Amino acid sequence: MRILHTSDWHIGRTFHGSSTVVALRGVLDALVAEVRARDVDVVVVAGDVFDSATPAADCYAVLTDTLAALRDAGARVIVTSGNHDSAARLGFQAKLLRDGIHVLTDPAAIATPVTIADARGPVHFYGIPYLEPVLVRRLWPGVRTQAQAVAHAMDLVRTDAAVRGGRYLAAAHCFAAGVEATPHLERDIQQGGLDVVPTSVFDGPDYMALGHIHGRQVLSERVRYAGAPLHYSFGERDKPRGAWLVELDAAGAVETEWIDLPVPRRLVQLTGTLDELLTDERFAADEDAWVSARYTDTAAQADPMRRLQQRFRHCAEVRHEPAHRAAADSRTFTARVAAAGADDARLVDGFLAHVRGGEGATADEGELVREIIGERAATEATA
Known part of the structure; x- marks a missing residue:
């Protein structure tokens, strides 16, 4: 039988x-x-x-x-x-x-x-x-x-x-x-x-x-x-x-x-920086698969799911898994602020490092922060 x-x-x-x-x-x-x-x-x-x-x-x-x-x-x-x-x-x-x-x-x-x-x-x-x-x-x-x-x-x-x-x-x-x-x-x-x-x-x-x-x-x-x-x-x-x-x-x-039995759509897990996932040709064969993406940028990136779905229309899952993580800092954020001093730019840099798990402001972000702080100080001086 x-x-x-x-x-x-x-x-x-x-x-x-x-x-x-x-x-x-x-x-x-x-x-x-x-x-x-x-x-x-x-x-x-x-x-x-x-x-x-x-x-x-x-x-x-x-x-x-x-x-x-x-x-x-x-x-x-x-x-x-x-x-x-x-x-x-x-x-x-x-x-x-x-x-x-x-x-x-x-x-x-x-x-x-x-x-x-x-x-x-x-x-x-x-x-x-x-x-x-x-x-x-x-x-x-x-x-x-x-x-x-x-x-x-x-x-x-x-x-x-x-x-x-x-x-x-x-x-x-x-x-x-x-x-x-x-x-x-x-x-x-x-x-x-x-x-x-x-x-x-x-x-x-x-x-x-x-x-x-x-x-x-x-x-x-x-x-x-x-x-x-x-x-x-x-x-x-x-x-x-x-x-x-x-x-x-x-x-x-x-x-x-x-x-x-047939698999209607392959399932793949892809790992790389967000830019690599979006542009690298080694992922071309996976563009029609169900995709679980792990992007390894040190800092979290803006709107990664939407951006990835422009290339992988069946991207169903996105996780931020930094390739390098800073050593754990056991201090509270309040303690970090106190240690950073009173400089506003340093406070912003410390906050970004806290929420990003180690990396502070990039050069472009630092320049933008200093520009905004400068404009704020000028406004307050003429008020």
Whole structure:
């Protein structure tokens, strides 16, 4: 049986204020084309289908069209909910969906698999939605953490699979031990802090399809994250986008292949002085990319975002990271003013050094300051 493992579509997510719906639709169309070309039997989507519990109407259209296209391509589809989804909203129409599309969002039904047969017999697919401990505690008294919730769910899966016999897979949405997260992107899976699930919890299934981490991760030959199909952060820019193709044989052994998906627009981080970023030819190839710019001028520059967007129209982030920083001065500004003396020009120079982190007035600025101070003194003398 051929199974495609994907996750974390995050339909409706924005990228630095820009909608990603059109770009994601194109990537999902490419995923459908891969499913058709490779004769995939089952597509597993391991949570975070939407980016919000209250997605906009166009987000539902993307999901509906993609699920229908996957089914038309010949695959059965199994979808679980993640921490960004509303399980109730995602699952409300589960019984109304066309045959072959299964949305599994009910923790009480974890031990009831979707069973799909191939020429070698049945394969049982167990969907574990995101398990919020506060909400599942009424079902499973004593559960206090997400790690405990996932462990209990996996116990239910293994118990049922042992009775049914045969091959089986499970999908879950969680933060597993040993993964590399993208800083500031994958939000805490539990309010108050990350609740890490030990990898030993996933023992048993022939394959474990995980969601939540946006970069592909291999925890073992049979426990993997597929990551997100689209880049949602500059921190992800060097991570490939795609899905896992899993070949399951008659004995339950798996062979996996990574399938690359297209990147609609590259993400790059560029570093240099503001003048270099605006004029240097070495950045010419990046003019149509999403750009995170780090300009290294000692002093902060005026209106850098607007100026950079004249060259890089998709510049989404600008940071001032001086190449050289003056040694830290522990004195308060008041103490610096007192040490500078009563000369107005020196006071202005000291203030500029304070706000710029070390560099005072430039020669042109110093001349302008002295000219203004001179004009002020002349006005006061004739008043």
